[in-house]
Amino acid sequence: MAKPRVRNSIRRLRFDAGEMTQRELASRVECTRQTIVMLEQERYVPSLALAFRIARVFSKSIEDVFRYEDEDEDEAPTDTD
Amino acid sequence: MGLFYKVVAVCGGVAVVALAAYSARYLFRRPTDAETIPATPLQIRAWVGLGLGLVVALLTAAVLVARGVDGFAADPRTRLLVVGIFVGGLGLYGLIVWRLRSEHGEVLLDERDHAVLHRAGAFQAWAVLACLVVWAIALTEAYWDAGAIPVVYPYLILWSCFIVHAVALAAGVLLAYRRAERDG
Numbered sequence: 001m002a003k004p005r006v007r008n009s010i011r012r013l014r015f016d017a018g019e020m021t022q023r024e025l026a027s028r029v030e031c032t033r034q035t036i037v038m039l040e041q042e043r044y045v046p047s048l049a050l051a052f053r054i055a056r057v058f059s060k061s062i063e064d065v066f067r068y069e070d071e072d073e074d075e076a077p078t079d080t081d
Numbered sequence: 082m083g084l085f086y087k088v089v090a091v092c093g094g095v096a097v098v099a100l101a102a103y104s105a106r107y108l109f110r111r112p113t114d115a116e117t118i119p120a121t122p123l124q125i126r127a128w129v130g131l132g133l134g135l136v137v138a139l140l141t142a143a144v145l146v147a148r149g150v151d152g153f154a155a156d157p158r159t160r161l162l163v164v165g166i167f168v169g170g171l172g173l174y175g176l177i178v179w180r181l182r183s184e185h186g187e188v189l190l191d192e193r194d195h196a197v198l199h200r201a202g203a204f205q206a207w208a209v210l211a212c213l214v215v216w217a218i219a220l221t222e223a224y225w226d227a228g229a230i231p232v233v234y235p236y237l238i239l240w241s242c243f244i245v246h247a248v249a250l251a252a253g254v255l256l257a258y259r260r261a262e263r264d265g
Binding site (some may be wrong): 030031032033035037038041043044046047049050 | 120
């Protein structure tokens with residue numbers, strides 16, 4: 001079975017939101033700064049509750065911040081015709 | 082001592098040394114750049130707890146070696162000294178954690194920390210169980226012929242379980258973070 005990956009745009013969204021610091025984001029979503037670091041490095045998949053809180057801080061839907069990918073999807077040939 | 086218990090003692094000793102060596106290698110290895118992230122408040126508390134726990138264990142062991150178990154049993158001041166070491170260690174830990182909490186000014190525990198604590202709790206339970214197994218086998222074999230175990234040992238079992246409980250939780254937290262940082 002392919003290993004799923006959850007990608008996110010937190011770093012870019014933080015930058016777009018007036019270069020919000022990791023500490024400030026962590027404080028607003030009630031987690032530690034280290035969790036934000038792990039999330040940005042895509043080495044940690046957050047709970048749904050944390051994902052919703054992060055999306056809410058940036059006024060985005062959860063799909064705008066996080067996307068689910070299978071490795072199969074990455075490797076599958078794309079049909080662009 | 083029967084051959085069975087000698088084999089159990091040797092195997093147990095080898096297993097404990099191997100586990101300690103593996104844990105030390107895993108804990109103190111140089112992390113890769115991708116693994117290097119700042120320590121969480123819980124991680125800092127675990128390092129403090131591990132350090133203080135080991136200091137308390139060493140001081141207690143030093144008192145017992147210097148005075149002997151018989152001295153511990155006969156002399157109330159020795160028992161008071163051991164209690165003082167424990168209370169002092171706990172007080173110092175509380176003071177350091179209080180300072181850390183007031184300095185950090187951020188969320189102290191989040192969902193990752195709760196997962197880490199859950200894993201560390203399992204490690205801690207196994208460590209306390211192993212401590213009790215060692216005491217039970219050692220005391221039973223040592224006093225088998227006497228038919229009774231000296232009354233001082235329940236105290237020593239209690240203190241050793243306290244130390245193992247504290248040190249194993251701290252070590253379990255640090256190991257669980259290592260694993261979480263590696264595996265996500």
